Amino acid sequence: MYLSYDPSVTPSPEEWLALSESDRMAAVMTYCEANEAGLPSVHAHAAIHTAVETQIAMGSEIPVEATFLRLLGEGLPRHDAIHAVGMVLSEHMHRLMTSGHPGGDPNVPYYASLAKLTAQAWLASGDAPRSRSKHKEAKKRKKHGR
Numbered sequence: 001m002y003l004s005y006d007p008s009v010t011p012s013p014e015e016w017l018a019l020s021e022s023d024r025m026a027a028v029m030t031y032c033e034a035n036e037a038g039l040p041s042v043h044a045h046a047a048i049h050t051a052v053e054t055q056i057a058m059g060s061e062i063p064v065e066a067t068f069l070r071l072l073g074e075g076l077p078r079h080d081a082i083h084a085v086g087m088v089l090s091e092h093m094h095r096l097m098t099s100g101h102p103g104g105d106p107n108v109p110y111y112a113s114l115a116k117l118t119a120q121a122w123l124a125s126g127d128a129p130r131s132r133s134k135h136k137e138a139k140k141r142k143k144h145g146r
Contacts, residue, residue, distance in 0.1 A: 005031045007049065007079040013057035025050045048086040055085075062107070067114040074119035084122040088113045 003011060003019055005027035016024065028046040032039070039045045055064035064085060071081040092110040 003027045007031065007082050008077065010078065011053065011057070013059060016053060016057040021050075021054075024054065028053070048090055049082060051089060052082050052085045055089075056082075063111050063114055067117060071117070071119050071122075076119045076122070080122075081119075083127065084117060084119070085114065087122065087125070087127050088117055 003015060003023070005011065019027070025046060028049045029042070032042045032046045032049065036042060036045055052064070052068075055062060056068050057065075059065050068081050068085055071084055072078065076084060089110065092113060095109070096106060
């Protein structure tokens, strides 16, 4: 099964979860390669998008969907809300890789960070509009051969 991915459009959770992990990643990679030019690692960016979309599709099973919906309610566009959650996920993964696993459920700190995440805090972090405009500018340069 193939799914066309656009981060501004919510994929059907049932369809998304029915795809294999590699098919999800391929759909997101296709989007990122065409629309997120200039990233240091398109593959890593697509992997985070894929993970966040999967966590959103899991619904109330984990607190990601609730955080995501709250961010939308605070005014973030869907794509930016994915990036905000992705930033928290990336930071959590980095901590686990560099500091090790302290024991217990490794997701507890991730969920706690998601509970504190706000649209305002993410926008103030500098990871939001600045990165989006850099991607658009790089795409424009690529399109015009500069």
